Amino acid sequence: PAFFTYLSLDDEERTPNRIIYGAATTEVKILDWPKTFSALSAMSEGAQKETLDQVATNLARAQELLVQAKTARIEPEKKRNAAGASRAAAAKKLKDNxxxxxxxxxxxxAQVEQMKADKEYKQADDRVKVAQKGFDDELDTKRDALSDSPRLYSRKQIDPVKAAMMPKDAVQIITRPNYVDPRLAVTRRWIDEYDKEGGWTRREGGKTTRFTAEGWLVTREDDKGRPIQASTVIYLQDPPTGKMIFNTNPLKWNLGEEEITISYEDDKRIVNKRKKVEKESGQ
Known part of the structure; x- marks a missing residue:
């Protein structure tokens, strides 16, 4: 299988009257190469159509040989695994006695049987490798009518829109929206002003608090205005009342359970963490 990944805009509305934008990914997965090129041929004409038909035929033949080789490798692989288990058991028995x-x-x-099974498996595995190379060569050999190899041609031709028009057993479309924490769009009672050097100043109800770039609340500064003591912070909402689809309660923050001590040596910032002795509450 092959995956082609595309970025698209994810604009799902996850909170009341507010849309959170994030990058979503759409993957186009090739389930069956011969059927894929047959579908591309149906969308083409002239020399390209003839070439795509031939590519589809060649790939179908190469794919059949590859499936046969992989099927023929199953039994030798089982024998090799069984021989390995028997050899390990015999070696343990000899070690004990x-x-x-x-x-x-x-x-x-057991060692002789292991060597024999390994040889049979290697022969079967080599046939799989030869068949796989033949299949890959069909995909990666440049065709003049396509001005590219079939594999690269398909990458340029198949996008999510065109993939939607192709047989579902040839191409699969997988879209994964980017998860955005809904709390990012929740009503809050403060304003954050971000600093150029990292961190931010929070203004709330006439009070001003400072946060480090890590999001820690600064509780003490040195004479140069640098944070030397801080606390982790947790964000939460009161649970909704009644049967509500969305939690419309404002976001709140409390002090976390860790107190951080920060020191400086030749302007190098050194951070140490330790558990808070007593948990305190903030706004």
């Missing part, structure tokens, strides 16, 4: 002649013979025989 180093002077036991039967254990020695079983360990030697």
């Amino acid at each position: 180093p002077d036991d002649a039967t254990a020695k013979a079983e360990a030697a025989q």
Whole structure:
């Protein structure tokens, strides 16, 4: 399978009357290469159509050989795994009974069987690699009528819109909206003014508080105005009352459970964390 990823605008409304924008991703997954090129051929004409038909035919043949090789590898792989388990069991038995002649013979025989199974598996796996290379060569060999290899041509031709018109067993469209925490759009009773060097100043009800770039509340500064003591902060909402689809209660913040001590050596900032002795409450 192959994935082509596209970025699109995710504008799902997750909070009342406010839309949070974020980057969503749409992936176009190729489920069946021969069917994909047959579909592209149906959308083309002239030399391109003939070439795409031939690519689809070649890929169908190469895909069949690859499936056959992978199927033929299943049994040798099972035998190799079984031989490995038998060899491990025989080796353990010999380790527990180093002077036991039967254990020695079983360990030697298990090793022979392991080598035989490994050889059979390698031959089957090599056939898979050859078949896979043949399949990849069909995809990666440049075709003059396409001015590119079939793989690169498909990347340029198939977008989410065109993929929606193609057979569902050939191409799959997967859209993953970016999750945005709804609390980012919740009503709040403060205004944050961000600093150029990181951090911000929070103004609320005539009070001013300062936060570090990490989001810690500054509780003490040195004589240069640098934070030397701070506290973590948690954000929460009161639960909604009644049967409400959205929680319209304003966002609040409280002090967290960690107190941070910050020191400076030659202007190098050193941060230490420790548990708060007593939990305090903020606004």
